[in-house]
Amino acid sequence: MPRTFKYIVAATTLVASHFLHASNSPAAAPITFTEHVAPIVFENCASCHRPDEAAPFPLLSYRDVQKRAELILTVIDDGYMPPWHAQSKDFEFHGRRGLDPEEIETLVAWVDGGRLEGDPAKLPDLPQFTSGWQLGEPDLVVSMSDGYTLYAEGPDIYRNFAIPLNLDEDKWIQAIEFRPGNRAIVHHSLFYYDTTGEALAKDRSDPIPGYKTMGNGVERGGAIGGWAVGGIAKKLPEGLAYRLPKGSDLILSTHFHPSGKEETEVSTVGFYFSEKPPTQRFTAVQLPPAFGALARVNIPAGDPNYTKTDSFVLPVDVKAFGISSHAHYLGKRMNLSATLPDGTAKELLTIDDWDFSWQEQYQYKDYVALPAGTRLDAEVVWDNSVNNPNNPNDPPQRVRWGRESGDEMGSITLQMVAADPAEFGTLAQSIRSHVSEARKNARNARGRQNRLSNTIAPRIREQLITRFDTDKDGKLSAEEREAAQNALRRR
Template identity: 50%
Template structure:
């Protein structure tokens, strides 16, 4: 009897520890397939695949350290500061499990227990697009060197005004493309042919639509690891007849010469949207009027911007913009009753990750809500991302060595009849920013720089 009991005890203890043993097949592969493989697979921008046992084992200790520090999966919005959809984040338990597995010598376990390798759509994710545009010529990229920013202008040939529900981007050399911003400009307002260097497109990272008097608007963007999505029901962005489509691309060179000739698929709405999307941006116009002037070596140069909403709105998504010395970007909403709501906080801004963050549920912001934005720049030599060594004075501009700064919420009016109020409000803010930029010299410098680019 005693023996039996003891035997039983020992057996169950063994079972327990066998079940507790972390193996690749049963515990690690599911985490990696769900959280890493979108980027870490052949042809994607991550530098290596993480699919097989050997792939993961080979980099086990690095994986344990980059997951523990939360460097991977990449996600720059502070957790818990705003509730976002599709947040790329491992749980504390998952991180601990990876650590335990590595410490335990990375056992493979039973290969029969492996989860299925995720399948990714090869063709269009969102189905057949209504309009397909392609860069007229390939753009050659060298094997190595600094990051390249290039704008490509493609005529749409549209003979009537359209409304865009989604844009899907298909690069020909996916590995070299880090992110893309889409916009439209009125037909012919930007050069469609080769730039001053004789290559297709033109350089610079000026935000399209910033040039005073130039018609145009944003159509969203794509960054490494993103899957295209439709705008929420009933929403769409305008793409007027005769417009040119602009791709502003950021290339991160791969060690191999590549040629990129991207294709974009555009999905139209059947009818005009029920509601207009507005960009609630502070400071306005990417900081054009903010008088950005960051002394060389300055560690915590700060600009602030604010706006008070003239009507009730719903916010769908939020994004931030700065270049390389941008460091800490934070936006809050103070409601008329004094409640403070988080909008977005990026405590360690990284230009390489221009994500747009979609709220899990749209955020209601009543009339009279004040949106406050604070952007801190680190222009010291301690900032590893500082493109100038030794640091140089940094002004507002479109080169990677210049700066910009803003936070933009995508909002719609809660009451349709408030749309003209919002339209007027945002237009006036832009005009004020242009006036401020003319007065502080930003406009003149920008136009000169812009001419030299073309």
């Protein structure tokens, strides 16, 4: 059977030359699982393909791999596995996943050569994993005390869960590993600490686990990171940490999306503390801010390239270390570029095949130095056409910004420190101003719309409604109003 793999083509040519070469030597050793394949699979696949991790089956033994060999070649060829979506031609990412051409060549040759097991004595040791954790044994593990049961169908639920930590001293957090008990329904969870006891009191006074929230976390308390589908816990770079004051309760602010059957969630959280207090503070700029809430995201049905952009000029020299992006099912492409004061352009991140299932927090291998005056340009592109296989609507529907999974969001977040810690305040202030600027612009845009509806004579208003109410719901939606506004302006 001829292979039609696009990317393995090159590899099979390599394989051919490999065998040509090998056939000259007297004892061309066959490619076997224990000697050649297991090291590749253990190194690149086993961290997720083991019990209690996100992957649906283990890849730890000859049998595990042998029986799925064709599927494995297919997903590698598609670039679907190992999962990795972040690209940059200028900077390297820490822990990048991917196979070399020679490794792919070996896998193909093994399958073509009859999937031999080989000498069991040659099987390498499995890498050392801590069962149940990606980052090893945590310093502190806590869980929700009771399961929260989510209905089979209905609107998405945002709910907070308060968990006492009983810390008798301040701690410095290097990483938090979040383990959803039920990956089918947990869309994301944001972490906060609360030193007032209010969250815990609310949780305890609510008859079912957790308490209701508007989805914007907590009224008070510190933000200490979060998890979204596909997220793999990462430690902050040396010298950086979140402060966790003694006496804090942990708040998990979780977004659930029903799966079609009733499900129960018990989340578990592992804390990794640093011995020493951090040497400096860090922050993040999000473009556009608030996951796009202020950017008037309003995606027409069928639009394959709906785009929002946002820019931010760095007020001081910074060193960037982490980057992530967020969108829902219509997300298509993300790009963050930096234009340095001398005009040089650098690619901080491109994701050209956005996948809702892999919302990873990426870290650069080394700090990325960006001088004061550097302009960051973010671009988020959505595909609301029928050609987007992840489009939840068939036929496509207009989709706006919103907090349901079926609504959209979109933004890119860059984490950084001020190169000179003394300038941290200037950096943080400038980021806050960017957010309030976006808020002001959004308010002005809304104001313009309201003025249109309030200052127009009733007779004209009625005419406008008749003419522009395309969805015939008796009122003008944001985009119908925009069309009316444009028509008025043209008069």
